[in-house]
Amino acid sequence: MIAISRKTETIHIYHTNDVHSHFENWPGIQQYLTGKRQEHEQAGDAVFVFDLGDFVDRSHPFTEATAGRGNTELLNAAQYDAVTIGNNEGITLPKEDLERLYSGAEFDVIVANLAEADGTSPDWAVPYKQYVTEHGVTVAVIAATAVYEAFYTKLGWTIREPRAILINLAARLRKTSDVVICLSHLGVREDRLLADETNDIDLILGAHTHHLFVQGEWEGDTLLAATGKFGQYVGRVCISVEDGRITGRTASVIPAGELEADSETEEAFSRKLAEGERLLERTAFHLPRTLGQNLFGTSALSDFFGQALLTYTDADCGLFNAGLFLGSLPGGDVTLRDLHSVLPHPINACVLTITGRSLLDYYRISQNPDWARTEVRGLGFRGTLMGVMIPVNLHMEDGILHIGEERVGMQKRYRLATLDMFTFGFFYPNMKYETIDYLVPELIRDIAGWYGRQLPR
Numbered sequence: 001m002i003a004i005s006r007k008t009e010t011i012h013i014y015h016t017n018d019v020h021s022h023f024e025n026w027p028g029i030q031q032y033l034t035g036k037r038q039e040h041e042q043a044g045d046a047v048f049v050f051d052l053g054d055f056v057d058r059s060h061p062f063t064e065a066t067a068g069r070g071n072t073e074l075l076n077a078a079q080y081d082a083v084t085i086g087n088n089e090g091i092t093l094p095k096e097d098l099e100r101l102y103s104g105a106e107f108d109v110i111v112a113n114l115a116e117a118d119g120t121s122p123d124w125a126v127p128y129k130q131y132v133t134e135h136g137v138t139v140a141v142i143a144a145t146a147v148y149e150a151f152y153t154k155l156g157w158t159i160r161e162p163r164a165i166l167i168n169l170a171a172r173l174r175k176t177s178d179v180v181i182c183l184s185h186l187g188v189r190e191d192r193l194l195a196d197e198t199n200d201i202d203l204i205l206g207a208h209t210h211h212l213f214v215q216g217e218w219e220g221d222t223l224l225a226a227t228g229k230f231g232q233y234v235g236r237v238c239i240s241v242e243d244g245r246i247t248g249r250t251a252s253v254i255p256a257g258e259l260e261a262d263s264e265t266e267e268a269f270s271r272k273l274a275e276g277e278r279l280l281e282r283t284a285f286h287l288p289r290t291l292g293q294n295l296f297g298t299s300a301l302s303d304f305f306g307q308a309l310l311t312y313t314d315a316d317c318g319l320f321n322a323g324l325f326l327g328s329l330p331g332g333d334v335t336l337r338d339l340h341s342v343l344p345h346p347i348n349a350c351v352l353t354i355t356g357r358s359l360l361d362y363y364r365i366s367q368n369p370d371w372a373r374t375e376v377r378g379l380g381f382r383g384t385l386m387g388v389m390i391p392v393n394l395h396m397e398d399g400i401l402h403i404g405e406e407r408v409g410m411q412k413r414y415r416l417a418t419l420d421m422f423t424f425g426f427f428y429p430n431m432k433y434e435t436i437d438y439l440v441p442e443l444i445r446d447i448a449g450w451y452g453r454q455l456p457r
Contacts, residue, residue, distance in 0.1 A: 008247075009135045011179065012040050013237040015227065017052035017207035020088065021060035021071065022230035027269045028259030029234055030078040037079055046133035049079060052207035052226075053086025053145060053185035056093070056101070058443070059344040059382040061337060062272075065279035067097045070272065072105050082108040082129060084143035084183040086207060090114065090159075091151040092346035092380075094441035099124060110143040110183060112169060113162040114152070128169055130177060137241050140173035142166055142201075143183035146208050151348075154440045162186060163194055170200035178244045181205065188226070195219035202246060203237060216251025225251040232256055280337035285452030287334055293325040293342075295387040296372055301325050301342075305444075306392035308451030313351050313439070315417035317359070317394040317403050319366060323376070323387030324419070324444070334452060343445035347380040350423060352416045353435040356408040359416060360401050362428055363394060371427075379421035392417070419444065 014033055019026075033049050040047040055075065056068040063071055068089065075083065089098060102109050102124050112127035121127065128142045144162035152159040170180050182201050184191050187209040195204060196219060204224050206213075212228035216237070227233040233253040240248035261269075291301040302322055309318045327342045354362075366389035374386040393404055401408040408414070425432045439447075 008240065008242040009133060009137050010045050011133065011137065011139065011239045011241065012036070012045055012047045013050065013181070013203070013205075013235075013239065014047070015050045015052060015205045015225065015235040015237070016055070016231065017185075017205070017227055017235075018054045018086070018210050018229040019051070019057075019231045020054055020229065021057035021063045023060070023062070023074075023269075023273070025231045025256035025259065026074065027261035027265045029231060029256050030074070030269075031261040031265050032234060032254070032256075032259045033078045033080075044134070046135070046137065046139075048081045048131070048139070050141075050181075050183055050205060051075060051080055051083040052183050052205055053084050054088045054207065055083065055086070056089045058088070058092050058346045061280055061340055062276040064336075064340055064344075065276045068093060068101045069104065070276045072102055073272065076104070076106045080107045081131075082110050082141055082143075082183065084111050084185055085109070085114070085125075085145050086185040087146050087148055088346060090145055090157070091148050091155065091440070092443070095156045097441075108141075110141055111145055112142055112165050113144040113147070113160045115158040115160070117156050117158055119158060127165075128173060130173065137179065137244075138177045139179045139181065140170075140177035141181050141183060142169045142173065143185075145185040146187065150436070150438055151440055154438055163190065163197065166194060167198045167200070170198055174200040178241055179203070179239060179246065184208075188224075191224055192219050195222035195224065203239070203249065205235070205237075212253070213251065214253055216249075223249045223251060227253055234259070277337070280335065280340060282336050283333045284336050284339050284449045285334055285455065286457055287329060287331050287452070287455075290331040291329040293322070293328050295322050295385060297322070297388060298390060299325075301329060302390045304329075304451070305448055306390060308448050309349060309417045310392055311451055311454070312447045313349060313415070313417040315351050315415040317414065318390075318392030318417040319362065319394070319422075320390055320392075320419055321371075321387045322390055323372075323383050323385045324381075326383050336449075339445050339449055339452075343443075343448060345380050345382045345444065347444050348420045348438055348440050348442070349417060349444055349447055350420050350436050350438045352418065352423070352431065353413055353437075354416055356401070356410045356412050356414060358430070358434065359394075359408060359414055360410070362416070362431070363391065363396070363401055365428055366391065379424055379426065381421055 206226040210229035
């Protein structure tokens with residue numbers, strides 16, 4: 001039975017997405033959100049604050065040092081009502097860290113398409129939540145996250161295709177709700193398909209593809225809203241409800257760079273970051289000399305990482321880009337902070353089992369002279385330029401590809417160690433079709449740290 005509201009009510013919804021631990025504007029965002037909540041509640045209006053996932057990003061030292069739990073504290077301080085997870089929460093954290101991520105949360109975690117390996121719901125999340133305002137309006141919130149099946153499965157999770165799940169949930173909740181909202185970390189294409197396939201969702205708050213809708217967009221009778229990326233905007237949606245019926249919906253964004261915070265909020269935020277980052281001052285391993293980088297060729301650092309990659313994976317050969325390194329590793333005691341600053345990427349290594357013919361094709365593609373200065377965005381990469389591709393134990397001699405001293409046989413199968421970002425189809429279109437073993441949960445800096453500890457002191 002549909003809940004009947006006792007008066008006309010405006011519901012104020014504020015939302016963020018894909019912040020990726022970009023905290024440049026966070027003190028202003030926090031003060032804006034808490035101030036708006038107080039303002040609306042004093043006026044007798046309902047207010048909700050949601051995050052759409054990828055709030056956590058291990059490229060930030062604070063997030064890395066606290067395994068993301070510091071990010072949860074920030075959401076608590078800004079008085080969020082509910083969040084969903086993005087792929088950064090879901091697949092860049094080890095399973096035990098994701099299970100602990102929201103242990104101190106003062107908000108709901110909603111995600112309908114993630115389960116334990118046995119199919120049961122995780123105890124830290126719910127598939128939906130119904131909220132009832134002071135004036136009797138029932139607001140149902142459903143949510144889902146992007147499907148990265150190979151990664152989730154290796155981490156011990158079950159991930160399911162979301163659209164049918166969301167459509168069924170919305171149809172069921174429509175019977176007892178005045179407003180149905182979807183928190184989506186699925187991408188704009190999936191959001192539009194979802195809106196086309198059901199009339200039961202009134203508002204889709206979107207994320208994952210970093211799209212920005214300055215005044216929202218309509219897909220049939222469904223309003224779509226999204227705020228881009230990196231905390232550059234805060235989204236605001238106003239929904240008017242009268243006698244259980246929606247009479248108006250508007251969406252807008254507020255530039256976060258224009259939001260100000262008082263000195264107390266700024267200082268408290270700075271102290272929190274500093275406390276977290278001090279956790280990275282522990283020694284990871286020792287180096288007898290500095291390992292320098294080179295964006296346009298091999299270097300001491302690329303040699304070190306290449307050996308780490310082959311030793312850890314027991315692969316025949318390797319391939320990675322020189323732009324992976326964002327600095328040099330200092331001689332002497334290398335701290336976790338040093339290692340993180342050089343390899344901040346939430347990138348996993350992987351091993352492809354491929355034919356010699358495929359290996360030759362990938363080697364030739366990697367020789368593209370334009371790649372060194374190609375700008376790379378997304379894919380887990382947190383640098384700027386691709387840099388040259390570095391082959392490990394792989395070279396061309398007299399027009400014939402060799403692994404070490406052995407000629408590569410075109411029909412023989414080999415194990416190639418590389419980075420997961422190359423298997424997504426952008427640089428090597430055919431790699432995604434190979435037999436791929438993703439190494440999770442360890443990131444590439446974990447592999448580098450492991451190898452550093454194997455070296456003689």
